[in-house]
Amino acid sequence: MQFLISVIVLACAYAMLSAGFIVIYKSSRVLNFGYSDIVIMTAYLAVTLTQLITGPPVIALSISVILSFMFGLVIYALLVKPMASQPIFSTIILTVALGIVLYSAAVLIWGGKAEYISFGWRAFYLLPGGSTVASTEIVMIVITVLFFIALFNFYRFSEIGKQMRATAENTLLASQRGINIYFVTSIAWGIGIFATSVAAILLGGNYSVSLHMGPVALKAFAVALVGGLDSIKGAIPAAFIVAMAELVASNYVNPRLANAIPYVIMIIVLLIRPWGLFGTKEEIERV
Amino acid sequence: MNTKKAPKSPYLKTSYYKDMVIAAFDTPFRRKWVLIGILILIFFPFIANKYVIHVANLVAIASIGALALNLLIGNAGLLSLGHAGFMASGAFTAAIMATDFSLPIWTVLPTAAVVGAILGLIGGLPSLKLKGMYLGISTLGLYYVIIYILSEYQFHGGFGFGITIKSPQIGPFTLSNEKEWYFLLCFMVWATALFIKNLLRSRPGRAWIAIHNRDIAAEIMGINIGYYKVMAFVISSSIISMAGSIYAYYTNVASVEEYSFGLTISYLAMIIIGGLGSVLGSIMGAFLITVFPFFLMNIADFFKITGVIKDYFFSVQTGLFGVIIIIFLLVEPLGLSEIWRRIRDYFMLWPFRYKPLAVTKR
Numbered sequence: 319m320q321f322l323i324s325v326i327v328l329a330c331a332y333a334m335l336s337a338g339f340i341v342i343y344k345s346s347r348v349l350n351f352g353y354s355d356i357v358i359m360t361a362y363l364a365v366t367l368t369q370l371i372t373g374p375p376v377i378a379l380s381i382s383v384i385l386s387f388m389f390g391l392v393i394y395a396l397l398v399k400p401m402a403s404q405p406i407f408s409t410i411i412l413t414v415a416l417g418i419v420l421y422s423a424a425v426l427i428w429g430g431k432a433e434y435i436s437f438g439w440r441a442f443y444l445l446p447g448g449s450t451v452a453s454t455e456i457v458m459i460v461i462t463v464l465f466f467i468a469l470f471n472f473y474r475f476s477e478i479g480k481q482m483r484a485t486a487e488n489t490l491l492a493s494q495r496g497i498n499i500y501f502v503t504s505i506a507w508g509i510g511i512f513a514t515s516v517a518a519i520l521l522g523g524n525y526s527v528s529l530h531m532g533p534v535a536l537k538a539f540a541v542a543l544v545g546g547l548d549s550i551k552g553a554i555p556a557a558f559i560v561a562m563a564e565l566v567a568s569n570y571v572n573p574r575l576a577n578a579i580p581y582v583i584m585i586i587v588l589l590i591r592p593w594g595l596f597g598t599k600e601e602i603e604r605v
Numbered sequence: 606m607n608t609k610k611a612p613k614s615p616y617l618k619t620s621y622y623k624d625m626v627i628a629a630f631d632t633p634f635r636r637k638w639v640l641i642g643i644l645i646l647i648f649f650p651f652i653a654n655k656y657v658i659h660v661a662n663l664v665a666i667a668s669i670g671a672l673a674l675n676l677l678i679g680n681a682g683l684l685s686l687g688h689a690g691f692m693a694s695g696a697f698t699a700a701i702m703a704t705d706f707s708l709p710i711w712t713v714l715p716t717a718a719v720v721g722a723i724l725g726l727i728g729g730l731p732s733l734k735l736k737g738m739y740l741g742i743s744t745l746g747l748y749y750v751i752i753y754i755l756s757e758y759q760f761h762g763g764f765g766f767g768i769t770i771k772s773p774q775i776g777p778f779t780l781s782n783e784k785e786w787y788f789l790l791c792f793m794v795w796a797t798a799l800f801i802k803n804l805l806r807s808r809p810g811r812a813w814i815a816i817h818n819r820d821i822a823a824e825i826m827g828i829n830i831g832y833y834k835v836m837a838f839v840i841s842s843s844i845i846s847m848a849g850s851i852y853a854y855y856t857n858v859a860s861v862e863e864y865s866f867g868l869t870i871s872y873l874a875m876i877i878i879g880g881l882g883s884v885l886g887s888i889m890g891a892f893l894i895t896v897f898p899f900f901l902m903n904i905a906d907f908f909k910i911t912g913v914i915k916d917y918f919f920s921v922q923t924g925l926f927g928v929i930i931i932i933f934l935l936v937e938p939l940g941l942s943e944i945w946r947r948i949r950d951y952f953m954l955w956p957f958r959y960k961p962l963a964v965t966k967r
Contacts, residue, residue: 349738400935407684408934410738411877414870415930422924426917536866543742574760578753581746585731588743592735 320449321569325561327455330462331521332557335538337469337550338513344486344548345506348398348409352417354535356511359420360386361518361527365433375437383515390511394504421532430529435522454524461520465513469550482506486548533577537564540580544587546597556595559583646791650784658783660899665790666852667891669797671875672884673844676801678873679882680810681837682817684741687728688872690748691842693864694720695849697755700768700859710773710780710854714847721846722839724751729838733831736820748869756861767860770853786855793851794888797844802884804840813837867923874930880940889941897929898922 335357342350350356364382371378397416401409424430441453473479481502484492493499521531541560545552560580568576593599650658670692677685695717702708702716724747731743759768772781780786804810812833815823824830853859871894879890901922937943 349742397931397935404934404938406737407678408877408938410684410741411873412931412934414873415927415934418870418927419924419931422917422920422922422927425920426924429917539742540746543739547739572757574753574756578749581749585743585746585750588731588735588739588746592731592739 319445319447321565323445323449323451323455325558325565327458327524328561328565329554329557330458331517331524331534332538332541332561333553334462334465334513334517334520335535336541336545336553336557337466338510338517339538339542340545340547340550340553341469341506341513342510343542344550345482345503346394346398347406348413349539349547350413350510351410352413352415352420353514353538354532355417355420355424356514357518357521357535358424358527358529358531360389360511360515361435361522361531362424362428362433364435364515364519364522365527366428368435375435379435379519382519383512386515387508387512390508391504393511394507398507399500399504421529425529432526432528433522434526435519437523452524454520458520458524461516465516466550466554469509469513473550478502478505537580540584543584543594546594548598549594549596552594552596650787655783658787660896662783662786662790662855664892664895665787665794666848666855667872667875667895668794668888669848669851670845670872671879671887671891672794672797672801673841673848674872675876675879675882675884675887676804676844677837677841679876679880679887680805680817681813681834681841683729683732683834683837684737685728685744685838685841686741686866686869686873687744687748687751687842688845689864689866689868690744690751691721691724691728691845692849692852692868693755693859693861694724694751695846695851696853696859696864697758697768698846699850699853700770703770703773703854704768710775713773713850717846717850718843721843721849724846725839725842726835728842729835732834732838745866748866752861752864759861767858767862770857770859772857773854780854790851790855798884798888805884809833809836871926874926876940877930878933878940880942883940883942885945886940886942889945893941894926897926901925 335353339350339353342348360382363385364379367378367382368375371381393416397412398409401412437454437457439453442450443453443456444450471479473483481492481497482505484495484497485499485502489499492502517535518527518531521527521534537560541553541556544560545554545556560583563579563583564576567579587594649661653661670688674685674688677683698717698720699713702713703710728744728747732740735743762768772779774780775789778785780789805813812823812828815826815828816830816833820830849864875890875894876887877890878893879888880886902918905918933940
C-alpha cells in the first residue's frame with residue numbers, strides 16, 4: 319500500500335513534468351532539452367519568493383507561477399522564434415545551451431544549496447492498512463488531477479486551445495486560415511513553462527529543491543516518449559508505467575538501476591512502437 | 606578567353622586527378638602557409654611549457670572525438686546524444702584490458718574500436734526506424750544504459766574514484782610526458798582527419814550527404830539507406846571509443862563521473878561552433894571549446910577576481926559557454942568554418958585576384 323502511494327505520487331510528478339514538455343513540443347516541434355534546468359530555476363525562484371513575501375505561501379507561489387509563464391513567452395520570443403528558419407536540430411541545441419546558462423545562473427544566484435518549499439503546513443495522515451501519506455503528497459495528487467482536467471478542457475473548448483490544436487496539426491494550413499501562429503506558439507511555451515513551474519513547486523514541496531532535481535526532470539523525456547510526444551493523455555499511463563518500473567527497480571533490485579530503467583523502457587517502446595502509446599503515427603515522418 | 610591565366614585559378618580542375626587531390630597544396634600561397642603551419646606544429650612543444658602542451662593535447666583528443674561526431678551529425682545528419690557513453694566504453698575497455706590483463710596499447714586501441722563499433726551497431730539500429738530527434742533520444746537512452754553498466758562495474762570492482770591505468774608503452778618508449786603524447790596525438794588527429802576526409806569524398810560520404818539532404822530521394826537513387834546509416838554510426842562510434850581510450854590513457858584514469866551528459870553537450874557545442882559537416886570546423890570547434898575554460902581561468906587570475914564569481918567559477922564558465930553557443934546559433938549558424946571561409950575569400954579577392962565561386966549553403 320505504501321508502495322502504491324509512492325508510485326502514484328511519483329507518477330503524478332512525472333505526468334506534470336512531461337505535460338509541460340509535451341505542450342511545448344506539440345505546438346513548436348521543439349524538444350525542450352533545457353527542461354531539467356528550467357525545473358531547477360523555477361523551483362529556486364519559488365523558494366526565494368516564499369521567503370521574500372510574507373503571508374500565506376499561496377500568494378508567493380502563484381506569483382512565481384505567473385512569472386514562469388512570462389518567462390516562457392520571453393524564451394519563445396528571444397530564442398526560439400528567431401530560429402524558425404534553422405533546422406530543428408539547431409533549435410534543440412539552443413535549448414540545451416539555454417539549460418546550461420540557466421543551470422549556472424541558478425548555481426551563481428542560489429549557491430546550489432538544498433532548499434525546501436513550504437506550503438505552510440505539513441502533516442502525515444495514517445491510512446487504514448498502516449501506511450502513511452503526507453499532506454504534500456495529497457496536494458501533489460490533487461493539483462495534478464486538476465491541472466490535467468484544466469488542460470484537457472483548455473484544448474477542447476477554449477478558442478486559443480482550438481487554435482493550438484490546429485497549429486499542431488498543420489502549421490501552414492493554420493496560418494492560412496488566419497491563426498496567428500506566433501501568438502499561439504508563444505502561449506504554448508508560456509503554458510509549458512507554467513506547467514514545469516507547477517511541477518517544480520510540487521517536487522520541491524514534497525522532496526527538496528536542489529541541483530539534483532535535474533536528472534529527475536530529465537526522466538520526463540522518457541515518460542513523454544513512452545506516452546507519445548504529441549499526446550497529453552498518453553503522459554498519464556506512461557508516467558504510471560515508468561514510475562512503477564522505477565520504484566520496483568529501486569526497491570527490489572538496485573537503486574542505481576532505477577536511474578537507467580526509464581530509458582530502458584523508452585528504448586523498448588521506441589523500437590516496437592516509435593510513436594509511443596498514444597502518439598500519432600504520422601508524427602515520426604514529420605521530424 | 607584568356608587561357609593563360611585560367612590554370613592558375615584554384616577552382617579550375619582540368620582532370621579527375623586534380624579534383625581528387627586534397628586542396629592543401631594546390632596553390633603557391635597555400636603551399637607556403639601549410640608548410641608554415643606544419644613547422645609551427647612541430648616546433649611548438651619545444652618552445653611552449655608543459656601546461657600549454659597539456660592543453661594542446663586535450664585539444665587534440667577533443668578533435669578526434671569532434672571529427673567523429675561531426676561525421677555522424679554533420680554529414681550523415683543522424684543526431685546522436687550518446688557520445689559520452691561511447692567515449693566511456695572506450696575508456697573502460699582500455700582500463701579493463703590494460704589493468705586486469707596488462708595488454709599493450711596497440712591491442713587495446715583496436716579492441717576499443719571494435720567495442721565502439723558494436724555499440725554503434727546497437728545505437729544505429731533504431732536509426733532504421735527513427736529519424737531526427739527520436740533518434741537522438743534513443744541514443745540518449747543507450748547512453749544511460751552504458752553508464753549504468755559501467756558504474757556497476759566500477760563500484761562492484763571496488764574502484765571508488767575510477768580505475769587507474771598505467772602510462773602505455775610503445776616499444777621501448779613509455780608515453781608519460783606531455784611532449785611525447787603531443788606528437789602521437791598530432792599524428793592521430795591527422796590520420797583521423799585524413800580518414801574522414803577520404804571517406805567523405807568516396808562512396809559512403811556521398812551516400813551520407815544524399816541521405817542527409819533527402820532520404821527518400823537517396824533511396825530512389827539506389828542508396829541502401831539502412832546500410833549507410835548504420836555504417837555511419839559504426840564508424841563514428843568506433844573512432845569516438847578510441848578517442849575515449851586515448852583520453853583514459855592520457856589522464857591515467859577511467860571513471861564514470863567524467864562521462865556525464867555535459868560531455869556530450871560540449872562535443873555538440875564543438876561541432877556546432879566549428880561548423881556542421883566540416884572537417885576543419887570540427888578541429889577549430891574542439892580548439893575553441895577546450896581552450897576556452899583555461900583562457901577564462903587565466904583572465905580571472907590576471908584580474909584577481911574574487912567573491913561569488915571566484916567561488917563558483919566553474920558555473921560562470923559553463924554559463925558563458927552556453928551563451929557562446931546561443932550567440933553562435935543565432936548569429937552564425939554555419940559556425941567558425943564559415944567565418945574562416947569568409948575571411949579567406951576576402952583575402953583571396955583582395956586586390957581583385959579571383960572571384961570566389963558561390964558556395965552553396967546547406
